[in-house]
Amino acid sequence: MNAVSSFFLKLLLSVSLILSLSPSAFAEPPNLSIVKNEIKTYHDSGIYNQELTQAIARAHHYIMAQVKANDHQAIKQKLAIVLDIDETSLSNYDDIIKNDFTADRQAIHQQILKARAPAIKPMLALYKDAIEHGVKVFFVTGRNHSELKATETNLLKAGYKHWSGLYVRPDNYQQQSIVPFKAHARELITKKGYTIIATIGDQYSDLMGGFAKKEFKLPNPFYFLP
Known part of the structure; x- marks a missing residue:
């Protein structure tokens, strides 16, 4: 290595070291109180509902297109969709605000x-339209089995009727992530002979793990679930 190359190598290493120790590498996170207020503004301004409605409309359009395509098939498939519940089918916003985003x-x-x-109204409209067109609807939720009865009651009170299945997390579930449970639930649905044309949820963990033709992610800035 000649002297010039050695010089530039040392210079590059020095710059890299300086950058790695620069304040930007340890930047202060956003202030929690400010972030909470921004989330409230996002919801209360109507932007959240607008973006939520748009996301559900995309899913709705896709589902109806799949129904139409299936109607033209010589051998028709048993179509199904999978919905999450919280912040997908039902809204917990009032309780989230009451708990200041920190409920245990x-x-x-x-x-x-x-x-x-x-009910989240555009999702309820999608739900009813899907059922009217012969699509079976299954709920797959991270709620525990001990909450099953209350969940059924809440869905009915909110206007969700005639679902084909409701899968809740076992009370003894030990996994850190909900993905294995939800993927397995979708697998069980497909083993019943259904083609899951869409799975819809507000968490990426609602959608991961396969066994669905297409996934639709709804906005949720309120909390994260692995």
């Missing part, structure tokens, strides 16, 4: 047992 599992459990979450 026991508090959430008590809120679920009250069975009072309202």
Whole structure:
């Protein structure tokens, strides 16, 4: 290595070291109170509902296109869709704000047992239209089995009727992620002879793991579930 090459190599290493120790590498995260207020503004301004409605409309259009295509097949498939519940079919926004985004599992459990979450209206419209066109609807949720009865009650009160299946997480579920449970539930549905044309959820973990032709992610800035 000649002197010039050695010089530039040392210079490059020095710059890399400086950059790695620069303040930007340890930037202060956004202030939590400010972020919470931004999320509230995002919801209360109507932008959240607008983006949510647009995402559901895309799923709705796709599902109806799949129904139309299936109607023209000589051998028709048994079509199904899979829906998550919280922040997909039912809204918990009032409780989220009441809890200041920080409720623990026991508090959430008590809120679920009250069975009072309202429907997300564009999803309810999609749900009813899918059923009217012969598509079977299955709910697959991270709610626990101990919350099954309250969940059924809440769905019915919110206007969701005639679903074909409701899969809840076993109370003894040990996985850190909900993905294995939800993927397995979709697998069980396909083993019943259904083609899952769409799975819709507000978390990426609602959608991962396969066994669906297409996934639709809805906006949710309120919380993250692995």
